[in-house]
Amino acid sequence: MAKPGGTKTNSVPGEKDGTGTAPKPEKRKKRYRPFIIRAWCKNCGICAAFCPKQVLRCDDTGAHVEKPEECIGCRFCEMHCPDLAISVQERDASPGETPS
């Protein structure tokens, strides 16, 4: 037995009844990665110690970006780098990309 308003199956997914709102384009997740100005880094270890995703690592030569794909863009390292040597930038979100 056909229900009243059975034309629902023809409606565009995401369209609300009668309002005519277009389906929202899928929101692309922003991706980030930190960059280090090596000449300014004094290897204090703050960035590596407080990074919530262990993106950065410090060794004898200074800070390194170890896992750029893990960066969530919280900018803690950028704001807390006492030498103003880290900048967090957005990177292209193409799948499978591993920036060097």
Add this chain to the structure above:
Amino acid sequence: MAEGMTGLVHKYLRHDKKFPHIWCPGCGNGIVLGSLIRAIDRLGLDKNKVALVSGIGCSGRMTTYADFNTLHTTHGRALTFATGLKLSREELTVIVIMGDGDATAIGGNHYIHTARRNVDMTAIIVNNQVYGMTGGQYSPTTPYGARTTTTPYGMVEHAFDISALAVAADASYVARCTVYHAALLDQLIEAGIRKKGFSSVEVLSNCHTQFGRRNKMASPVKMLEWFKENAVRMQAASKMKPEERAGKFIIGVLADSERPSYNEEYERARERARGIRNEPKPPARCEG
């Protein structure tokens, strides 16, 4: 040249100076410099209309690196030079960078009276709780029991509360923060600069070289963790018992009031002297 937020900070630096800067690895002064520049940028101030005044100490080097109108003054007298500057060039946004030695020891009296006069400027006090540059002697803000080169058996005096001093002197805006809470620091400095009247922003900073090394916190990471664990927001602190508050750093806005600044009062007095305005009512006299 870096991009993003750091690129923005680099725009306000004097790249003809020697970089990386002179401060020790992990020094909080660099974090404060970054916060200050971000706050100024967010306010959209022209850098030729900003005057940065500093005293003596590690924090005094900040005027060397930042590309504003800068004035590096004598020990403890940064506020007096800044008062003169503000009175003669009212259009400038005056920001004073001091250490705890500048603000509470050598320039303690200037600090109280600039707050009382309510001169329209922002004082940022980088409180590292020790005399870092001269070899780690104790300062008036060294916590009780802490070891320094001049208190090898522990500090016997109790520390000055810089922000409470400013509140007692009736400054328009008083805030405290730590270098760990850099995002909050940006906001507090911004609000301080926006405020008409005297604004005091105390920043607890790390001197792991002179203070931390003698107090079981020999790295910047350990000192930042100390700030993280012991900082309490103003709202949370008001619900705490006094004994729970011992050893904690209360951060956030501690006082925020509206009071005419010294410049406004002075201008009014000038107008009265010229006969433009009527005399204000004198205070009621005591009879008998």
